[in-house]
Amino acid sequence: MNETLDITISKADQSRLTVTDFSQLPFGKVFSDHMFIADFNNGEWSNLQVLPYGPVPMSPAISALHYGQAIFEGLKAYRQADGKISVFRADKNFERFNKSAHRMAMPSIPEEIFMQGIAALIEIDERWVPAQEGYSLYIRPVMFATDPYLGVKASDSYKFVLMTTPTGPYYSKPLTVKIETEYTRADDGGVGYAKTAGNYARSIYPFQEAMKEGFDQLIWTDAATHEFIEEAGTANLIFVIDGKLVTPSVRSTVLDGVTRDTIITLAKKAGIGVEERRVSVKEVIAGIENGSLTDAFAAGTAATVTPIGQIGYEGKLYTLTDPATRAISAGIAKTLNDIRYGLIPDEFGWNWTVK
Ligand code: COI
Secondary structure (H helix, E strand, O other): OOOOOOOEEOOOOOOOHHHOOOOOOOOOOOOOOEEEEEEEEOOEEEEEEEEEOOOOOOOOOEHHHHHOOEEEOOEEEEEOOOOOEEEEOHHHHHHHHHHHHHHOOOOOOOHHHHHHHHHHHHHHOHHHOOOOOOOEEEEEEEEEEOOEOOOOOOOOOEEEEEEEEEEOOOOOOOEEEEEOOOOOOOOOOOOOOOOEHHHHHHHHHHHHHHHHOOOOEEEOEOOOOOOEEOOOOOOEEEEEEOOEEEEEOOOOOOOOOHHHHHHHHHHHHOOOOEEEEOEEHHHHHHHHHHOOEEEEEEEEOOOEEEEEEEEEEOOEEEEOOOHHHOHHHHHHHHHHHHHHOOOOOOOOOOEEEOO
């Protein structure tokens, strides 16, 4: 890492730790005591500070609210078996953040601000990193446009904020998902590969409609034909077909998931075949029917590895193999967790020990 930055620290008068129930941690609702903020003005980042988590005063005219120049990331800090704290693959999230920034005509964030901001926040909120199995401190970086201006153009000013939230997995049970063939999450030439607010905004109404039909999540298909599977919006998708991991290849409409990449790497190392390619809906449905598809799961930082139990398509519900019998995804998920929690050697150098 480069030079040590000058970060102003203002500590919260009182910690909320004592009134936080660590046995009740729904995803993204409980925030730690502090946040990190940096401001972009006149072409440079400045005003780096760690301060008590809370409201950030803002004009209602800020362009992020009107035109959606807003990007985010999600990464996690884990309490290691030896008590230390490490952040998993922060470099990948940093890279993707700046890819999203580029596509959304926003300034890139320097690596030292991203990394030292995380380190400063974890240093001060160390006790917020849960020690329970399956839990972690979710770190949410966000950048948004702050010009109070109603013209449509790239903002000149931005805010970068890091907040953290102790959490368990996003999904608590195997998912019943619907293959979406009416609405579209992303189109070629669009912003599907960027982690930008609008991708999530456009998915909410179709998701609500699917929930009314009893589904937990959508499987998005390609905009042109709705014949190919893309991703789940909150996570990437991985199938096991004929004993091999099969996952939609990363393209302009699919997020390049860090967990997806990690699983592919671990599978290859374990000698499991991996195919990154276009995956048709037909192939998945046929695989369920003829028994060649033996496993399917969502893979993401928030979602971790969540089994898919049932898939709905064109009014029919297909039940997959019993998640309790799925050796491949269970094995990969275990290795992944063992690395994250420091229970086995981190031979790929994925853990960044912050504290
Ligand atoms: C993550 O996995 O970190 C995400 O950003 C997914 C989120 C939309 C819950």
